[in-house]
Amino acid sequence: MVSASDVDRLFLQAVLSRGVMSSKLAQLLWEKSIEAVNSSNDDLKLKYSNDKQSWDAFVAKINRSLDKLQLEFRALHDELTGKEMYAIVNRKDDEIAQMATDYTPAEITFFKAVVEQIILAPHEAYSVSSIAALRELTAAKITITKAQAEVVLASFVAKGWLLKSKRGRYSLSTRALLELIPYLKSSYPDDIIECTICMDILTRGIACFTPNCTVRMHLHCFNTFRKRNNGCPSCGNDWPRDVRDKKLVPVGEEAAKEGDDRRRHVRLAEGEGSDEEEEEEPLTQDSPPKKAARGKGKQRAAEREDSMDAEDDDESQSTQPTQSTQRTRRSTRR
Template sequence: MAAQMTDAHRRFLQVLMSHGIMEGSEARKLHRRCCEIHKVYYAHDKLDDFISTINSHLQPLFMQIRKGMSEGDGRAHYALVNLAETEITKMASDYTENELELFRKTMDLIILSENGFASSTDILNLTDQLKTKKMKKKEAEQVLKVFVEDKWLSERNGEYTLHTRCIIEMEQYILSNYQDVARKCNICHSLAIQSQICESCGIGMHLPCVRKYFRAQTEPRCPQCNDFWSCDIPGMNRIDSQSPSKTGRAEKSFILGTRRC
């Protein structure tokens, strides 16, 4: 039998709904605040149990609070996901048909890229290929800003990638529709858009997972096939990689999320 839903659970859910997605530390603060306000038992290490109770009551509504990871820094995030809807219907009420088409084509560019990013130039060039209705580049620039504000895309120095919210919400859609290229991280088992790939066996790992996994190893080897991991490890300098050029390449691979080395 599902645990009882209290006013603390309801308040937590309402706040999360208003944010769409919440970073782990903020979710933990909210958990404590909700329990204190409604005088419910609070345990600092029971956030996931607290969320499980909410999820048990959301199940008949085909909704769920899901935990995911930021591919940039590895921090945990929580997002409310509608399980009954596809990628199209999730966004259909907020965007026009040609805006949705631009998003789908942008997603294609990002997922099929080598590093999990697409440049603003490449995205804006898609406007001529829209079949629903043509869009001027100035219009497309504004639409991209809205996608960023609504947390479907993230932008850094003119390069776009999928926002953590988008990855959490659309993981199954992406795995189903991009079967040849989409993969899960071998360490955390979540969808990996920005990743490094083993040249021998082809497994992928998020950059934060790569950094964490190899931190204690003197000779980094693939966790799957045990071959030498030839990619530059983010935030770490190998004994044989002390030259400025190689160090710079390692830093660049972390900043851009280099998929293949």
């Protein structure tokens, strides 16, 4: 016999068939699930309420049901539109593993390698070219051909794991961010950044133009903040009204510069300074100064980079290559 608990079941079935959806659509599915259950049992008088408190309580109830399956009905704001998006995601330690139903182990390794290059992109570009993505086949010793990799990349885009711009650069989609937030935060604590306003992960937006200022915002957060504030919430410098003003520094694909993809960037693991990847084009003394590191380990990362810069200066004066000249570091905004 139909009961009130069937609302949850109908709702979850509807969500699973749709993947990522807006908060508006998710609440509409909840309303339709209640109507369907009421129509099947005249004794039930379940009521739908569109206020935030009722919705949050329903989401909490859904997540209690999903908890034993290590799943979660999770929300995240779309970085471009600011809309609240929902999806059922995996809560296991390695969120990459949830892709195993669609992809082979080699393809998952390839995806993981591409994600790393996106996160480690210099100048906070958080994107990678198709050429650099395909280079991961050799760098990570992945046993698929270039032709197969091109097909897989297209599949990642078609299934909503990656976004591909008109420039041919790949970046993380809302779906990928929803699924991978725990993985990214645990694997790249010093390399991801968060919006100063909403505190969500940020891969597209703007940065304060003041050197060493750590303020970063999504475009929609900037537009909201700028209506009531005249300047940076950290350094206090006056900001332009229009987010398109060139005075503001871009975060995301627009920050990518020519030559960024010529070398492969590898995260510097804690205590593994001698195990870094070789650079194809090492940085020199003529490289422009870097801004302060972003993310959770700002101070630690900054100290690490300063130390490496000092080493590079010493090495550039020597005519004999040493082991340290083969090091590469995570490039930050210059």
